Amino acid sequence: MKHFLAFILVILVSTFSFAQDVKLLKGKVVNTAGFGLENVHVVNLNQVVGSITNKEGDFSIKAVANDTLHFSFLGYKSIKIKVTNDWINFGSSTIELTESAYALEEILILPHKLTGYLEIDSKYIPINKSYRYSISGLSKGYEAGKKGPGAINKVLGAIFNPADLLYNTFSKKGRQMRKLRDMKKDDEIRNLLINKFDRDLLTSFLQIDKGELEDVLTQCNYSKEFIKSANDLQILDAISGCYEEYKVLKRKK
Structure with missing residues (x-):
């Protein structure tokens, strides 16, 4: 009997999970100063769909509760955020990205004296x-x-x-x-x-x-x-x- 009840519970939970409607989730991506970031890429790792923020930092993307969103933008640290029921039910949410600190390595630039002859100069092209x-x-x-x-x-x-x-x-x-x-x-x-x-x-x-x-x-x-x-x-x-x-x-x- 216990096994039967456990089986029924699993079926009900599975049915509830699949019954979740995929909704259009809205949000806004800002920097630490509160300004909206344009062209931030937002990817739903569960639904396998992507979106991009507009000039104000606003975006919309298909999602259900417990989906994971991946935010990435050049010069900023990428983050992953879990979608909650509150976010879905009560409107937009604001996501803050922080800048990355990159330490640039020393680069040695070697000059090439070009002759103007393609046959000779093309040898400098990396292959x-x-x-x-x-x-x-x-x-x-x-x-x-x-x-x-x-x-x-x-x-x-x-x-x-x-x-x-x-x-x-x-x-x-x-x-x-x-x-x-x-x-x-x-x-x-x-x-x-x-x-x-x-x-x-x-x-x-x-x-x-x-x-x-x-x-x-x-x-x-x-x-x-x-x-x-x-x-x-x-x-x-x-x-x-x-x-x-x-x-x-x-x-x-």
Whole structure:
């Protein structure tokens, strides 16, 4: 009887949770002086939708109670805030962002004497020396870092051993990984990620730290050069593509 009552309780709680209507949540983002901040990106990590503040710092975004909103703005510390019933029922809420303190490292600038001849001057352009390999039957290439005797073997080994490829990360984070496709479809999120290089939103969404994120990309056979230089949208596409192929290969095994 106790088990039956527990089962009924779980059903009722689940039904109540799914019955929550997604509402348009309103808010305002300000700095420590109380002035509204324009172009602050707001992302609902649960509903996988994004928004952006206007000139006054006002925004609106779809949400339900207990959703987590991620706020980010260049030069300010990113924060995450939980949506409450009071916020939904009683109107707008004000969110305050604080400025980040960055310590700039010393940069050494070396002059290049240009000759005016493209063939000579083009040699000064930095070149990504990472090599990519295309495997028949798969939709994308694999980047194996600098060319070397073991590079292609590393790629093939990862592809044809899907049980070992990212198994721990992808199996434990399956729910977050499945939402990557939704992130790619939302224009606001894509516009945000294309100009970001800090991996902050991605790590918050996937619930992993930056070190784990780099490990995922390394296991997906992306080079250190790519991991270091790519913007967050490119990183999103890389992880998403790797996960989709992982699922296909795992089903075939």
